[in-house]
Amino acid sequence: MPDLIAKPALGVAPVTHAGTTLAEIPLPQIIAIAPYPGQAAAVGAALGLAFPAPNTVSESGGARLVWAGRDMAFLIGAEASAATLPEGLAAMVSDQSDAWVMLTLVGPRAVDVLARLVPLDLRAAQRGQAFRSALGHMPLVLIAEGEGGFTLLTFRSMARTAWHEIEEAMAKVEARLALSA
Structure with a gap:
């Protein structure tokens, strides 16, 4: 019987834009x-x-x-x-366990980033709330962690697309802030 080795869905380093960090969490x-x-x-x-x-x-x-x-x-x-x-x-x-990827989005602009991708108003979201929604076109379970933090669960097969969409939204929020500075 072969030994199977658990690997992260993405295996990428966290990224930060506008003081908000996106990271993959070992599920x-x-x-x-x-x-x-x-x-x-x-x-x-x-x-x-x-x-x-x-x-x-x-x-x-x-x-x-x-x-x-x-x-x-x-x-x-x-x-x-x-x-x-x-x-x-x-x-x-x-x-x-093998079907999902877990990402975290934490920082002062997390709600602004998610507003570009998720059809929910998360401004009043509090720790202990969970939402079944969509991230763009991908299924999403979103968990509010409080203090501008969210845990995002989406299908592992869509992990790279989810990461790309979130990172792109983060860059756009950062660009918007640079225009108003």
Whole structure:
């Protein structure tokens, strides 16, 4: 059996424009959890986290349960793996670790950058909120981290395109600021 080596989707250095930094984050395990009808509270209790309401994130220790769509959440963190889930969990479970890329966008112009790409008004976004949306034409799970920071999850197969689109928007925001200086 060959030894498989985990590699980052992009393997690029962080970039900064207008004081805002885009970086690829090594993705920890990510497990999609879709509770059976009426079992969301029981699933949350079994995981030790509240099953998130729409557009929210619940956290405990190093694990996060991120709302990812109707009746679905992503369990992300060091403790998240299909092998460590409680036996008999009343949910459909799927390991999504290889399917996503995780990026962070942090800085005073993060909202301005995302305004060019995401059809949401994020000016009032607060830590603990999550949104299922689009980044240009790519699917996106966006997590507000507070203090001008966001975590972005998109499909790994679209990682280079997402990076390019975000970096281009960052450069345009920086150019706009240079014009008004």
